Amino acid sequence: MQFDDFYKIVGVFGRYQKVKYLMICLTYMLPPIMVYTWVFTAATPSFRCQTLVEETFDVEIPKDILNHYIPSESQCRQYKSQISISECQRCYQNTNRSIFNEGIERPLESCNRFVFDRTYYQSTLVEEWSMVCNQVSLKSFVQTIFFFGYMIGSLVFGVLSDRYGRRPIMGISFCIISVASFICALAPQENLGFQMSYALFILGRFLLACASRGVALTGFVIGVEIVGPEQRLFTGIVVQYFFAIGQLLLLAFAFVIRTWRLLHMALAILSVPFLFFYFILPESPRWLISKGYYDEAEKILRQIAKTNNNNFDSIAYQRLVTEEKKKDAAVAVKGHGLKHLLKSKVMCIISINMSIQWFVQNLVYYGVSQST
Missing domain, CATH: 1.20.1250.20 (MFS general substrate transporter like domains)
Structure with missing residues (x-):
């Protein structure tokens, strides 16, 4: 039985x-x-560089003044051509056109502190550990x-x-x-x-x-x-x-x-x-x-x-x-173990096929779902 x-x-x-x-x-x-x-x-919420004025005086700066700190597309292509323009404008400050350095020519400066948008999240680990820009590899x-x-x-x-x-x-x-x-x-x-x-x-x-x-x-x-x-x-x-x-x-x-x-x-x-x-x-x-x-x-x-x-x-x-x-x-x-799968030609082929199938399916599924 x-x-x-x-x-x-x-x-x-x-x-x-x-x-x-x-x-x-x-x-x-x-x-x-x-x-x-x-x-x-x-x-990763929307973010921008925190300006020196915000760091020093903890005040809110009007948007038209903040725009002075955002690098232009031409500056990003000139100084940071290896990254995208949007990434350049989020991770670097334009000190050439700031209100304190009008007319002084200097390269773009990388940001050390950031201001994160709180429309959807009050706090995330990305904000806590500043896992953006050159620290995104930590994430x-x-x-x-x-x-x-x-x-x-x-x-x-x-x-x-x-x-x-x-x-x-x-x-x-x-x-x-x-x-x-x-x-x-x-x-x-x-x-x-x-x-x-x-x-x-x-x-x-x-x-x-x-x-x-x-x-x-x-x-x-x-x-x-x-x-x-x-x-x-x-x-x-x-x-x-x-x-x-x-x-x-x-x-x-x-x-x-x-x-x-x-x-x-x-x-x-x-x-x-x-x-x-x-x-x-x-x-x-x-x-x-x-x-x-x-x-x-x-x-x-x-x-x-x-x-x-x-x-x-x-x-x-x-x-x-x-x-x-x-x-x-x-x-x-x-x-039963791995060696038993390799003894039979049919089982070996099935095992290799299933392994490839699972690898590809998980790569695509989790790759897409984790990027949402």
Whole structure:
């Protein structure tokens, strides 16, 4: 007897699976929130150079006088031809035409301080750390580290969930997300200095990326493993809808909260209830059977049968266990890994094709969505 044959006895998509699957779908809302928080907390508002008068006297200067400080297009082409005109006019001051240096010929001067528009954001990390102009690479580096963590999380948590189970890895991932979220919200402090604050924030984002993949991978696998073969296509598709719902939920938070630290703090608090999902979601009975944990699998399968108002057939289950033990005894070497994908020519081609497909799709999807 195969597992799928026995699973029909207890119910492949009854009340038990529907309730647990809904909870799994709810967990799928958390990863997109952590991925796209950066779009809002590190948004770049419109900005201009802060003039010497504003720095010295803290006064508001009329727009017609401010225009004296903006370099003309001809000046940008002459002195800063390697960058765009708009970037030149935002990042450099025209001291030649300022009210204090009329008629004096000097090159354009780079800005050290900036004035940011607050129409849409009250404060962002870009403003806090002046990650514009020649410091814009600081913003890009955070995302580079984040998606490096995304890759590491996909590799590490996938392997760990196969070895130690889906449920404990998902629980650990939720803990890491909560801790990392509070690091991102609280660690950047003026008294710590820029370098320490920046390093801690990068660490938090890296951990968030790793753990987000842990939640997404284990959640998806549990979702398709607790149902029967005929329901896997449905569950594999519907869970992705909650990824989009998570994005909309983040949009609602960002619309109401316009400061980066409060937004991070609100999302960190939002992650706390997910810690209790470890005590609600079950381990995959399919994984337990495959690893030889027959007693633990029986407890869960009995619970499934009871919740679905079906009878648990002990004799059929013993036949299943006997078949699984014979199957394990017939296999000389247990386990699966990268080397097993390379042994077969067909599996090798499929693996390479899937890797290329995922790389291209993620490059385009996240490239477009992160640039909005």
